[in-house]
Amino acid sequence: MSAALTTPPAAPAVPKVELRGVRKSFGSTEVLRGVDLDVAAGEVTVVLGPSGSGKSTLLRTINHLEKVDGGSVSVDGTLVGYRRSGNKLYELREREILRRRTRIGFVFQNFHLFPHLTVLENITEAPVSALRRPRREAEEAARKLLDRVGLADKETAYPKQLSGGQQQRVAIARALALEPGLLLFDEPTSALDPELVGEVLDVIRDLADGGTTMIVVTHEIGFAREVADTVVFMDEGRIVERGTPAEVLDNPVHERTRAFLSKVL
Template identity: 70%
Template sequence: MTTATATRGLVEIHNVRKSFHGTEVLKGIDLTVQPGEVVALLGPSGSGKSTLLRTINHLETVDAGSVTVDGEFIGYELRHGKLHELREREILRRRTEVGIVFQNFHLFPHLTALENVTEAPLALKRLGKDDAAELARGLLDRVGLAHKADAYPRQLSGGQQQRVAIARALALQPKVLLFDEPTSALDPELVGEVLDVIRDLAKLGTTLVIVTHEIGFAREVADGVVFLDDGHVIEQGAPDEVLTRPQHPRTREFLAKVLG
C-alpha cells in the first residue's frame, strides 16, 4: 500500500474504445487512478487488460475517448474540440512520463545492465554520462542488482533481467509506471524477487497500474482492483471487496477458477 503522498501521476480514462480488425476489444472504458495509487487489472485472457494498459502511454491508439496523465494527453492534442495525433517526437517526449515494464524484459542484449539503464537518459540528453551512470547504479542497487552492473542480459536469470527492466523504466523518473504481467514469463521460483521490488515501489508513492494474474499479490499491494471482461470494467473497488466479496457473477466465476 502507498505510504508516501504523491502529487503527480493522475490517470484519467474516459469512454475509451479500441478495435482490432473489426473486433472491439475495449468497449467504453472509464477509469481513474489517483496519484500514488496502486491499481491491479485482473481478468481472463482477451478481456482487454493489456490493450487498456498500452493506451495509457499511447503504445496503442484509441478509436474513441481519451486518456490523460495529470490532465495532459500522451499522444494527442486538442484542437477545435477534436483530438489530433501528435508528431512522433512529441509523443516520445510525453511518453517518457509513463514507464512500462513488459513481461518479456526487452533488454538490449549487447548492453550491460548498467548500459541498459543509462541508455534512455543519455539518448534523450537528460543527463551526462557520469550522472547517468550514478543514477543507474543507484537504481540497480534499489532492485538488488548493484553487483550485476557489468553483466549482460544472457548472464542474468529471468528474474534479474526483469529487475533490470524495472530499473530502466525508473531511469526517466516517470509519473506513472505500468506493468504488463511482469512475472508471467518467469519460472515460479523467480517470481518472488520481482514482486518484492514492486512492493517496494508501491511504498514510494509512484502511481502503478499492474496487469497481473497474481491474486495474492494484488490483495496485498493494490489500493484498488479492477476486473475486466469482454472489454468492459465489470467491477472495481478495494481488494478486500472485489477479491473477497465480489458482487458480479462474472467476477465470482473468474476468482473461483483462478483460486481453485
C-alpha cells in the same frame, strides 16, 4: 465513479490517469469497448481479468503504444498522444509523444531488455538519449537503481547472463531511470519461473510502499490483495467491477468476477 469528479477538490484534485470511453479494435475484433478509469496520484491499481479481456491493450493505450479509436486518455491532466482543439483530437508529432512517454515507465511481460547492451547501458540509454543527461550522471543514477533492485554486482553483465527474475528487475530499474511519475506493469511475472516471481514482486511492493503511482496488470491475486489500493476486474473489453481488494476479491458482486476468481484462487 463520475461522482468523484463533481465533488470539491478534497485530496488529489485531478486523477493522475483518466480514461474516458476508451475504445480500440484490431480489425473486426473490438478489444476495448468504452473503458472509464481513474487512478489517483500515489495509488496502486491492479487490473485483473481473463486473457483476452483487454487488460494489456488498456495499459498500452496509456503510454500511446496503442492508438485509441475513440475516447480519451490523459495523464497528469494532459492528453496522451493527442492535442485537443475544439471537438477534434490532433495526433501529436512523434517527438512530442516521446517526450510525454518519458514521464511514464513501462515494464513488459517479456522484459525486452536490449541484449547487445550491458545492464548498465540498458539503464542509461534512455536518460542519455531521451533526456540528454550527461553519461556520467546517468551511470551514477543507474548504479543507485541497480543497488535498489538488488543487482549492484551485475552492471557489466549482458541480459542473457541473468535469470528471468534478474532481467525483469533490470527492466524495472531501466523504467525507473527516467524518474517517471507513473509506472505501468504488463504482467511483469507471467514469463518467470515460479521460484523467481517473489523477487520481482518484492521490488514492485517496495515501489508501491514508496508512493509511486502504478497500474499493474497481473494474475497474482495474493499480490493484488496485499498491495493494491484499487482492484479493477475486466472482461470482454469492459471494466466489470471496481473497488478495494476486499470488495472485489472477497465479495465480488458480478457473476463473471466470481467465475474468474473461482478459477484462479
